[in-house]
Amino acid sequence: MASSSLINALRDAHKTHLTQQLQAPEHWQAMMSQASALLTDVPLGKLVDADSLCQVVDAWLQDALSAQGLQQVVTDVTLAVWDAAERDDATLGELLREEHFEAILEQALQLQTLREKAVHAAMNHPLVSEMVSEMLYTGIKNFLLEENALAKLPGVSSVMKMGRKSVVGKAMGGMEESIRTYLQKNIRVTLKTGEQWLNKQLTNERIEQLARDGYRRVAPLKPADYLALVPKATIGDVIEQGCLIGDESARLDYTRRLVGVGIRAAVDSLSQLPLKTLLENMQISEQRVHAITTPALAKGASLLVEQGVLEPFVEWVVEDFYGSEACKKVVETVNS
Structure with a gap:
């Protein structure tokens, strides 16, 4: 078989295999189990670089964050939650025992x-x-x-x-x-x-x-009785001002300094804890995490396949290797 034909066949097989893998809960289960086995006893401080994390967050606050860009989404979510809360029969005694x-x-x-x-x-x-x-x-x-x-x-x-x-x-x-x-x-x-x-x-x-x-x-x-007294128009006005104030405050040197200090303190506090210990302290078992997340990840991949999104992404991932000179040299060497 010609080298180009063999490369194309391998590429297609790899794409099909990877696409099927991502839709299988067993694949995600195995991947998470492998990650747990490798990382469970490693202190988190060795997995996270505090300086890099602080720099990323600082840059995000200064240049990328914009609550105003999501203002309509925030408004829609708030109104939906507000309407649901107005119809809920929960009492304050249930919310604060x-x-x-x-x-x-x-x-x-x-x-x-x-x-x-x-x-x-x-x-x-x-x-x-x-x-x-x-x-x-x-x-x-x-x-x-x-x-x-x-x-x-x-x-x-x-x-x-x-x-x-x-x-x-x-x-x-x-x-x-x-x-x-x-x-x-x-x-x-x-x-x-x-x-x-x-x-x-x-x-x-x-x-x-x-x-x-x-x-x-x-x-x-009932909180619902009091929420019903607030005019709906007020919610949109409050969100608009809140997004504006949020964007401006996020870019303040004061805010960025405090966020940076908070991130570093969190990393320092967690640095000595392995992932397994952290999960146990939070009363979360690895098995429970796997049981919750693996079906969701597999279902999400299947949805992306149905929408025609996953296959082009997989093709882009594997193309880098199968289109490389390194792959061609290996195939030519085998053929010779």
Whole structure:
């Protein structure tokens, strides 16, 4: 047989064999078993180069990543999930079981210093100052007018008896600026008192009581009931802004530095662990991984064959060798 004919025959046989292999679950099972046998005891640090991985991720964040390019896909997925969640009867109690809530509460109760700082920051916010000042003013005004407190002052009662109650209102109007000025000057002291009162009230026992009461109230509620209140148009707007912010933040030196540090820390942490140990720690057996993935891989290959995608790819893979001078020399040597 001529060398060219033999090469073509070998190429065609190899293509057919490889295409059939990729559609057989047994092939993927054997391949994964072989990989496990070779890699199971090798520390992951020897299989991954942290520097190269960090460089790839950094380049991806800087040049390739674009959430805006997938904005429509993200929107479609979000709307589909949102619609499904609106129809789901799951309750908050099912999503966060009581034992998990208790574990979170136990950890939260240990954050007393952080709790006191949060109270201090909240009470010193300008908006809170204005709100408390306005509440105090309204309370004082209502007390003086509606409870007839001014009528008890000397000289005022006689005016009211004469039917001139409007004079009281005018007197109160004249006091408005003075009251407001006084409250604004002394609001810091008032808020400090409020802060001390809150810290005294927010004992661990009180927080436990409030938290457990709140959990029991919301546990029977359904997230679906609240999701239905959000206008659908809002979702698209939020995703649009989220993608824009995501693209910009991904390119920040700050983000890239933190991602790089995180990747290196992950690799360093895993570097001493073999694959087998890692899977065992994750409570995943190799047999289970094989059972889940091998049928999916084989089915995926069959689908690619049906779509006419796999065969051209296989041909491209084998062509490099069968079209090479090295292959021709081997065949010619055998023929001679």
